[in-house]
Amino acid sequence: MPMVEVAGKSFEVDEEGYLTNLNDWNQDIAVYLAQEEKVEMTENHWDVVNFLREYYDEYQIAPAVRVLTKAVAKKLGPEKGNNKYLYELFPYGPAKQACKIAGLPKPTGCI
Amino acid sequence: MSDMMDDMEEGGEGVVKKFMFVNRKAPHGTIYALEGLEVVLISAAFDQDVSMVFVDDGVYELIKGVNTKGIEVKDFSKTYRALEGYDIEKLYVEKASMDARGLTQDDLIVDVTVLDSAEMANLMAEQDVVISY
Numbered sequence: 366m367p368m369v370e371v372a373g374k375s376f377e378v379d380e381e382g383y384l385t386n387l388n389d390w391n392q393d394i395a396v397y398l399a400q401e402e403k404v405e406m407t408e409n410h411w412d413v414v415n416f417l418r419e420y421y422d423e424y425q426i427a428p429a430v431r432v433l434t435k436a437v438a439k440k441l442g443p444e445k446g447n448n449k450y451l452y453e454l455f456p457y458g459p460a461k462q463a464c465k466i467a468g469l470p471k472p473t474g475c476i
Numbered sequence: 477m478s479d480m481m482d483d484m485e486e487g488g489e490g491v492v493k494k495f496m497f498v499n500r501k502a503p504h505g506t507i508y509a510l511e512g513l514e515v516v517l518i519s520a521a522f523d524q525d526v527s528m529v530f531v532d533d534g535v536y537e538l539i540k541g542v543n544t545k546g547i548e549v550k551d552f553s554k555t556y557r558a559l560e561g562y563d564i565e566k567l568y569v570e571k572a573s574m575d576a577r578g579l580t581q582d583d584l585i586v587d588v589t590v591l592d593s594a595e596m597a598n599l600m601a602e603q604d605v606v607i608s609y
Contacts (some may be wrong), residue, residue, distance in 0.1 A: 423554065423557070423558075424554055424555050424557060424558035424561075425550065425551065425552050425554045425555050426517070426552075426555050426558055428558070428561070429517070429520070429521060429562070431521070432520075432558075432561045432562055435561065436561060
């Protein structure tokens, strides 16, 4: 498995760059993974990333995009829980990119 | 599953089939329960009429308060709680399977409908597709 070093700490990632161990995650590695995805983290990005981590903690899966959108609408409001908003934050797919930055495995049903 | 794909390729409009996923095995020790759950989660993307049934040792998949640390596998029992968000709300358990294992609805991590064996058989007969694990 490849290793990356960020802020003096080593992280194991898989061949697609997803963090191998959920518990290794911290803000430094999140910013690094975001840079790899060419995403500049703003407060709005963090809201989604933190939401995903909470979702994973509760359900032990990364949600499908449709489910993420619906759940974000419920938690953060309809102006954020829609495809347009989430794709603006994460142009290559909110589930794929935001999950990666959040240190989660690739979402089930990511086809 | 091929029926589902055909419907998608034809545009996916209008054709909704009844898919039932039958879970018969204990959650750990084999890969069936987890893989079956993942198939169900993926099936949610196809806008079909999906239900899940838990019979025999399959009822153990829904049990509350699981701790898998000792066997070093992922505890995916919480994931059954995510089904509601995927619009999969038809969960059925067989009464005889519950009784034989001393379980009641209070022991389960999600809300389910308990059916007797005859009701279960009728429900199965109504399905277009039954996939059993």
